[in-house]
Amino acid sequence: MKTISLLGATGSIGTQTLDIIREHPSEFTLAAISVGKNIDLARKMIIEFQPELVSVQDYHDCNTLKAEFPTIKFTFGQEGLIETAVYDKADILVNAVLGSVGLHPTLQAIECGKVIAIANKETLVTAGHLVIEAAQKNNVPLLPVDSEHSAIFQALQGEKEKNIERLILTASGGSFRDFTRQELKNVTVEQALNHPNWSMGAKITIDSASMMNKGLEVIEAHWLFNLPYEKIDVLLHKESIIHSMVEFHDSSIIAQLGTPDMRVPIQYALTYPDRLPLRSSKRLDLASIGKLHFEEMDMARFRCLGFAYEAGKKGGSMPTVLNAANEVAVAAFLEGKIRFLQIEDLIEKALTAHQITTHPSLTAIQEIDKETREYVHSLL
Ligand code: NDP
Numbered sequence: 001m002k003t004i005s006l007l008g009a010t011g012s013i014g015t016q017t018l019d020i021i022r023e024h025p026s027e028f029t030l031a032a033i034s035v036g037k038n039i040d041l042a043r044k045m046i047i048e049f050q051p052e053l054v055s056v057q058d059y060h061d062c063n064t065l066k067a068e069f070p071t072i073k074f075t076f077g078q079e080g081l082i083e084t085a086v087y088d089k090a091d092i093l094v095n096a097v098l099g100s101v102g103l104h105p106t107l108q109a110i111e112c113g114k115v116i117a118i119a120n121k122e123t124l125v126t127a128g129h130l131v132i133e134a135a136q137k138n139n140v141p142l143l144p145v146d147s148e149h150s151a152i153f154q155a156l157q158g159e160k161e162k163n164i165e166r167l168i169l170t171a172s173g174g175s176f177r178d179f180t181r182q183e184l185k186n187v188t189v190e191q192a193l194n195h196p197n198w199s200m201g202a203k204i205t206i207d208s209a210s211m212m213n214k215g216l217e218v219i220e221a222h223w224l225f226n227l228p229y230e231k232i233d234v235l236l237h238k239e240s241i242i243h244s245m246v247e248f249h250d251s252s253i254i255a256q257l258g259t260p261d262m263r264v265p266i267q268y269a270l271t272y273p274d275r276l277p278l279r280s281s282k283r284l285d286l287a288s289i290g291k292l293h294f295e296e297m298d299m300a301r302f303r304c305l306g307f308a309y310e311a312g313k314k315g316g317s318m319p320t321v322l323n324a325a326n327e328v329a330v331a332a333f334l335e336g337k338i339r340f341l342q343i344e345d346l347i348e349k350a351l352t353a354h355q356i357t358t359h360p361s362l363t364a365i366q367e368i369d370k371e372t373r374e375y376v377h378s379l380l
């Protein structure tokens, strides 16, 4: 029996993690969860899973729930996220919170020796060097949940790092795959939220439409698999059936395939190095799919991907700025404050204005994250 603490339980990855726990009650138990502001859903989860510890975003919600569930421990805010992440009875932390708020809790959980199943890519983008250093120092496994990284991780089982020629991350192209830049000027939030293949949280759906999601994933792959950016490529593959590939020196390519269902990589992270059946997931029927398509990535069309490669290669505090600017810009787009293409403009301005800090500490990262958010807000 593995005991899990789950950050971001009410989100898209969070609820699918609960599906996995529900499907395998004799394998997994849930000890602690964090939620944000969705208290109605949190209530249902508390009743169903009876976690011992629950963290919410706001103090007020914490008090409300305390009164309703007197036997459960409640906590709130950033401290609450940390308390959930390090909860002593849990063996595994599933980090499915959104954004760089996940960084400090992840570092603390690593210090406590928890196995980390990481969906929260912003944490790896904003401070990958700190997370990787801490994981190595504490001998803690970092298991990818993101489907591309899970695919690569699966393709690398039994392989040696020295034999890797390159990683090939596949990209569906998102909601606006077939739009020209002219057409992108007037797209709406509703159109952007309509992803052709995957059902995900709002922020990552917008990131997929802008291709920033793939940019963040390139940086995530750089840290998880310890490879230079020159060895990480992106390929358009509109069906999202091949979740990613690894090419080796001998020209062999190993790919992982499946229907687009995040429960598969979530479960693999939870069962690794073993596997469990996942009866509720649809089997891949290649004969009925018939054809798979691949296209080279157009970097001029998807500027955010270029920004991410550039920020990643410059390193230091640049990816922190990229991520923070993107988080603010995407939130502003979702709130109807800016147009879609202004997301890119804001990120570009933030990157241009930034004076790089090399090998930033946690405090420096937190400070740069905050300053970048303030700077982008000032441009809105
Ligand atoms: P969602 O927006 O669906 O969920 C985010 C979760 O985080 C919710 O539980 C939300 O709480 C909580 N949350 C948000 N902000 C805060 C905060 N400031 N403090 C505390 N809790 C907070 O996101 P997704 O599930 O889509 O994504 C989560 C992470 O996983 C992201 O990093 C994303 O990039 C990554 N990921 C997601 C994939 C997907 O298919 N969805 C695929 C691969 C990676 P509440 O809703 O209660 O307010």
Ligand code: MG
Pocket (backbone or CB within 6 Å): 146, 147, 148, 217
């Ligand atoms: Mg992904």
